[in-house]
Amino acid sequence: xxxxxxxxxxxxxxxxxxxxxxxxxxxxxxxxxxxxxxxxxxxxxxxxxxxxxxxxxxxxxxxxxxxxxxxxxxxxxxxxxxxxxxxxxxxxxxxxxxxxxxxxxxxxxxxxxxxxxxxxxxxxxxxxxxxxxxxxxxxxxxxxxxxxxxxxxxxxxxxxxxxxxxxxxxxxxxxxxxxxxxxxxxxxxx
Amino acid sequence: xxxxxxxxxxxxxxxxxxxxxxxxxxxxxxxxxxxxxxxxxxxxxxxxxxxxxxxxxxxxxxxxxxxxxxxxxxxxxxxxxxxxxxxxxxxxxxxxxxxxxxxxxxxxxxxxxxxxxxxxxxxxxxxxxxxxxxxxxxxxxxxxxxxxxxxxxxxxxxxxxxxxxxxxxxxxxxxxxxxxxxxxxxxxxxxxxxxxxxxxxxxxxxxxxxxxxxxxxxxxxxxxxxxxxxxxxxxxxxxxxxxxxxxxxxxxxxxxxxxxxxxxxxxxxxxxxxxxxxxxxxxxxxxxxxxxxxxxxxxxxxxxxxxxxxxxxxxxxxxxxxxxxxxxxxxxxxxxxxxxxxxxxxxxxxxxxxxxxxxxxxxxxxxxxxxxxxxxxxxxxxxxxxxxxxxxxxxxxxxxxxxxxxxxxxxxxxxxxxxxxxxxxxxxxxxxxxxxxxxxxxxxxxxxxxxxxxxxxxxxxxx
Amino acid sequence: xxxxxxxxxxxxxxxxxxxxxxxxxxxxxxxxxxxxxxxxxxxxxxxxxxxxxxxxxxxxxxxxxxxxxxxxxxxxxxxxxxxxxxxxxxxxxxxxxxxxxxxxxxxxxxxxxxxxxxxxxxxxxxxxxxxxxxxxxxxxxxxxxxxxxxxxxxxxxxxxxxxxxxxxxxxxxxxxxxxxxxxxxxxxxxxxxxxxxxxxxxxxxxxxxxxxxxxxxxxxxxxxxxxxxxxxxxxxxxxxxxxxxxxxxxxxxxxxxxxxxxxxxxxxxxxxxxxxxxxxxxxxxxxxxxxxxxxxxxxxxxxxxxxxxxxxxxxxxxxxxxxxxxxxxxxxxxxxxxxxxxx
Numbered sequence: 003x004x005x006x007x008x009x010x011x012x013x014x015x016x017x018x019x020x021x022x023x024x025x026x027x028x029x030x031x032x033x034x035x036x037x038x039x040x041x042x043x044x045x046x047x048x049x050x051x052x053x054x055x056x057x058x059x060x061x062x063x064x065x066x067x068x069x070x071x072x073x074x075x076x077x078x079x080x081x082x083x084x085x086x087x088x089x090x091x092x093x094x095x096x097x098x099x100x101x102x103x104x105x106x107x108x109x110x111x112x113x114x115x116x117x118x119x120x121x122x123x124x125x126x127x128x129x130x131x132x133x134x135x136x137x138x139x140x141x142x143x144x145x146x147x148x149x150x151x152x153x154x155x156x157x158x159x160x161x162x163x164x165x166x167x168x169x170x171x172x173x174x175x176x177x178x179x180x181x182x183x184x185x186x187x188x189x190x191x192x
Numbered sequence: 193x194x195x196x197x198x199x200x201x202x203x204x205x206x207x208x209x210x211x212x213x214x215x216x217x218x219x220x221x222x223x224x225x226x227x228x229x230x231x232x233x234x235x236x237x238x239x240x241x242x243x244x245x246x247x248x249x250x251x252x253x254x255x256x257x258x259x260x261x262x263x264x265x266x267x268x269x270x271x272x273x274x275x276x277x278x279x280x281x282x283x284x285x286x287x288x289x290x291x292x293x294x295x296x297x298x299x300x301x302x303x304x305x306x307x308x309x310x311x312x313x314x315x316x317x318x319x320x321x322x323x324x325x326x327x328x329x330x331x332x333x334x335x336x337x338x339x340x341x342x343x344x345x346x347x348x349x350x351x352x353x354x355x356x357x358x359x360x361x362x363x364x365x366x367x368x369x370x371x372x373x374x375x376x377x378x379x380x381x382x383x384x385x386x387x388x389x390x391x392x393x394x395x396x397x398x399x400x401x402x403x404x405x406x407x408x409x410x411x412x413x414x415x416x417x418x419x420x421x422x423x424x425x426x427x428x429x430x431x432x433x434x435x436x437x438x439x440x441x442x443x444x445x446x447x448x449x450x451x452x453x454x455x456x457x458x459x460x461x462x463x464x465x466x467x468x469x470x471x472x473x474x475x476x477x478x479x480x481x482x483x484x485x486x487x488x489x490x491x492x493x494x495x496x497x498x499x500x501x502x503x504x505x506x507x508x509x510x511x512x513x514x515x516x517x518x519x520x521x522x523x524x525x526x527x528x529x530x531x532x533x534x535x536x537x538x539x540x541x542x543x544x545x546x547x548x549x550x551x552x553x554x555x556x557x558x559x560x561x562x563x564x565x566x567x568x569x570x571x572x573x574x575x576x577x578x579x580x581x582x583x584x585x586x587x588x589x590x591x592x593x594x595x596x597x598x599x600x601x602x603x604x605x606x607x608x609x610x611x612x613x614x615x616x617x618x619x620x621x622x623x624x625x626x627x628x629x630x631x632x633x634x635x636x637x638x639x640x641x642x643x644x645x646x647x648x649x650x651x652x653x654x655x
Numbered sequence: 656x657x658x659x660x661x662x663x664x665x666x667x668x669x670x671x672x673x674x675x676x677x678x679x680x681x682x683x684x685x686x687x688x689x690x691x692x693x694x695x696x697x698x699x700x701x702x703x704x705x706x707x708x709x710x711x712x713x714x715x716x717x718x719x720x721x722x723x724x725x726x727x728x729x730x731x732x733x734x735x736x737x738x739x740x741x742x743x744x745x746x747x748x749x750x751x752x753x754x755x756x757x758x759x760x761x762x763x764x765x766x767x768x769x770x771x772x773x774x775x776x777x778x779x780x781x782x783x784x785x786x787x788x789x790x791x792x793x794x795x796x797x798x799x800x801x802x803x804x805x806x807x808x809x810x811x812x813x814x815x816x817x818x819x820x821x822x823x824x825x826x827x828x829x830x831x832x833x834x835x836x837x838x839x840x841x842x843x844x845x846x847x848x849x850x851x852x853x854x855x856x857x858x859x860x861x862x863x864x865x866x867x868x869x870x871x872x873x874x875x876x877x878x879x880x881x882x883x884x885x886x887x888x889x890x891x892x893x894x895x896x897x898x899x900x901x902x903x904x905x906x907x908x909x910x911x912x913x914x915x916x917x918x919x920x921x922x923x924x925x926x927x928x929x930x931x932x933x934x935x936x937x938x939x940x941x942x943x944x945x946x947x948x949x950x951x952x953x954x955x956x957x958x959x960x961x962x963x964x965x966x967x968x969x970x971x972x973x974x975x976x977x978x979x980x981x982x983x984x985x986x987x988x989x990x991x992x993x994x995x996x997x998x
Binding site for chain 2: 020021023024027028031034035037038039041042043044045046047048057058059060061067068069076077078079080081082083084118119122124126155156157159160161162163164169170172173174178181182184185187189
């Protein structure tokens with residue numbers, strides 16, 4: 003810009019006002035930054051379920067923005083009783099203790115039962131099939147040791163700004179956790 | 193050689209020290225876990241020596257990738273500035289728009305975006321316990337900082353929502369100016385509502401009602417997908433409807449762009465008022481030259497302006513009062529308040545047995561600590577009352593300022609886009625014969641206008 | 656394009672505002688109509704419905720509640736009734752002693768979690784503290800601290816006989832036999848192929864042991880849903896019980912969690928999951944219900960169950976006094992109810 007050129011006075015007044023407003027806007031932005039930055043964290047946050055607060059309402063399977071929910075059942079193997087009659091696997095009063103669908107709780111057959119030795123069986127979750135409905139979690143919690151619980155799986159979760167499930171969680175179990183420690187496992191607290 | 197050897201030795205010693213520290217830390221961690229395990233009731237002793245499997249913990253997205261997104265944002269903004277002001281190339285902006293749509297839209301699923309980040313900032317201001325991630329703060333600040341200097345460059349080719357609407361625009365129709373002015377008030381109202389609900393921790397309504405994120409995710413609830421498709425369909429005929437009439441971040445960008453240092457100029461040099469660019473803007477941002485009003489109209493306008501300025505505080509007060517009155521129902525959007533409502537309504541009713549719905553389970557949880565929930569809900573409603581006053585006053589202010597701006601006539605000599613409304617899409621450039629001369633499409637002798645008096649960098653506003 | 660049409664005037668702005676408001680109202684009502692049309696969050700399609708199992712046939716209930724009082728310490732675990740009909744509750748890190756109206760008489764405090772308690776005929780109180788037994792006299796004075804019998808020891812049941820004291824060790828899945836001085840005499844019910852003992856399956860720490868009038872021990876093999884009778888030397892005499900959610904069997908994956916014995920040898924069993932207390936004949940034939948699931952409102956709600964650090968998730972325990980009244984300890988509601996046989 004050539005400073006030698008004279009401009010009409012109204013333009014310089016407008017320019018002056020604009021410059022002032024720009025400076026004020028920048029100052030405002032800087033002030034906002036200052037206010038917020040002291041509580042800012044360099045780390046990101048992700049969503050996770052607190053298993054102690056989960057009430058197994060079934061909303062995790064229905065409200066995730068993904069078609070197959072990012073919430074899955076996980077197993078705390080150190081807490082399990084390895085029962086032959088697992089109440090997270092079998093319906094109450096099964097016809098027989100086998101893998102028949104009529105006897106099993108899981109609507110998608112995601113929980114697998116493998117024989118270890120008499121009378122112990124191991125139960126594992128196939129995450130490809132699990133929809134996070136918490137039916138097995140309810141059975142395990144009500145009758146058993148509570149070793150099955152729900153967790154948000156971060157290889158699937160999109161980490162939405164506001165988790166759609168968190169909004170409707172009946173137990174208020176969702177909270178933001180640091181992204182480098184994204185799980186709240188039951189074995190961490192017991 | 194000797195020096196290199198010594199350096200290697202100290203590096204080895206340092207490495208060993210770190211290994212020792214790391215080993216001690218690991219041992220301490222293991223002992224903590226082991227002591228927890230000792231308190232726990234042990235699983236059965238398997239005779240065959242079966243090893244218990246480990247619960248897998250797939251990690252979340254690496255932090256470096258979040259900062260990579262910020263870097264890409266910064267670079268894209270820089271590239272957009274260069275494309276609009278130096279190269280003045282619409283084709284370049286189209287390519288950038290496609291890249292932004294693919295990266296920020298379909299790859300990152302449109303989250304976190306600059307539009308939503310304003311809610312995070314609002315929440316950080318309203319809730320002391322919320323730690324705002326720096327990457328999200330960067331998404332909020334960078335496009336605004338750029339807008340203060342160079343206008344709505346973010347909207348030009350970086351925002352995936354804008355890019356999507358821009359790329360499907362085929363047959364732009366003109367929105368009647370009255371309707372357009374009325375609808376242009378909406379982004380400010382949406383901004384106020386978004387800040388209110390985010391700061392009180394109720395909901396991120398901007399995210400919840402974002403029409404294009406289901407398109408980016410390729411999945412969503414039926415209502416969201418339908419609204420996205422409807423808005424996308426509308427975008428074919430009405431240019432950038434979300435950007436013009438809804439985007440709350442756009443309201444902030446508009447304010448920032450109003451004081452921008454650099455403005456988008458249709459002509460690379462002087463405007464000759466040839467009117468060829470009159471119909472060039474599909475977004476209604478083009479402003480025509482306006483003569484200074486005569487002394488009579490000027491005096492009448494000044495009186496009207498005086499009345500409007502007197503009306504402004506009334507609008508603020510009235511709006512604030514209305515906002516306060518509607519704050520109670522608005523507060524029900526907060527899950528704690530709606531739970532407290534449920535608790536009060538269910539008082540005295542016997543507990544339900546049998547299969548419980550999620551609402552029943554929430555009610556049971558509330559019944560275990562009713563006083564806490566009621567106290568929390570009351571605190572939130574108090575905050576909503578204050579927020580209602582502020583939001584109502586903001587609505588009044590927005591209407592008042594809009595009325596005033598409609599009444600104030602700014603004299604203009606050239607055809608130029610309104611800095612707040614212009615998305616810097618560079619569509620109007622090729623309508624200008626001076627621009628075509630600059631690009632070498634038509635020879636300079638076609639023009640009969642005088643040669644430019646001041647030579648400077650093309651595209652920069654000289655006012 | 657006529658320039659006059661494109662000029663924005665105040666009137667046009669206000670007309671435009673009206674049209675915009677109309678558009679918004681139309682859009683908003685469409686949205687709310689669509690939302691109302693879609694199903695709400697009324698039901699959980701994946702609910703585990705046990706409601707049909709929570710009703711007891713009233714004809715089977717032969718007991719009625721005569722008293723009920725709150726426990727004094729949190730985290731209750733086991734209940735015992737002393738020879739003078741005083742109530743001993745193992746909770747938190749102490750044994751609280753109450754009278755049959757629920758008034759606190761005294762408290763025996765210990766340094767570690769108290770998991771079980773038994774009272775001998777002469778009044779000596781045997782307390783299972785985490786992994787060892789401590790003894791106290793009638794007045795609450797400490798008599799002795801017995802050594803722990805191993806790393807995995809987790810005592811959850813005690814029974815005091817004339818010459819021996821039996822401790823149910825959930826951690827090692829066996830019953831420890833001590834003499835009155837604290838010397839370990841033997842391990843009962845441990846898995847032993849040579850003696851054809853299948854061993855105890857204990858998925859959760861609820862193993863209990865009681866000494867029956869016929870001189871045999873009764874141990875609840877929770878993982879196999881049965882009550883087993885052992886001699887004090889460790890031979891398995893007989894067992895009874897089967898898994899079933901119906902009223903005659905033991906529900907869930909590990910039940911019964913508590914045992915008590917009436918003077919004629921009848922068994923009183925407590926279950927968790929579907930909390931209920933039942934009476935079986937001395938040979939294990941189902942007789943009657945003391946308290947059905949529908950009476951344990953707090954305990955039957957899984958919402959109230961929290962996984963505690965001591966591995967207990969809900970449950971009940973029972974004890975019998977000199978008048979054959981049954982005392983039921985509710986681990987979730989932390990109260991004791993006294994049940995008497997109906998006339």
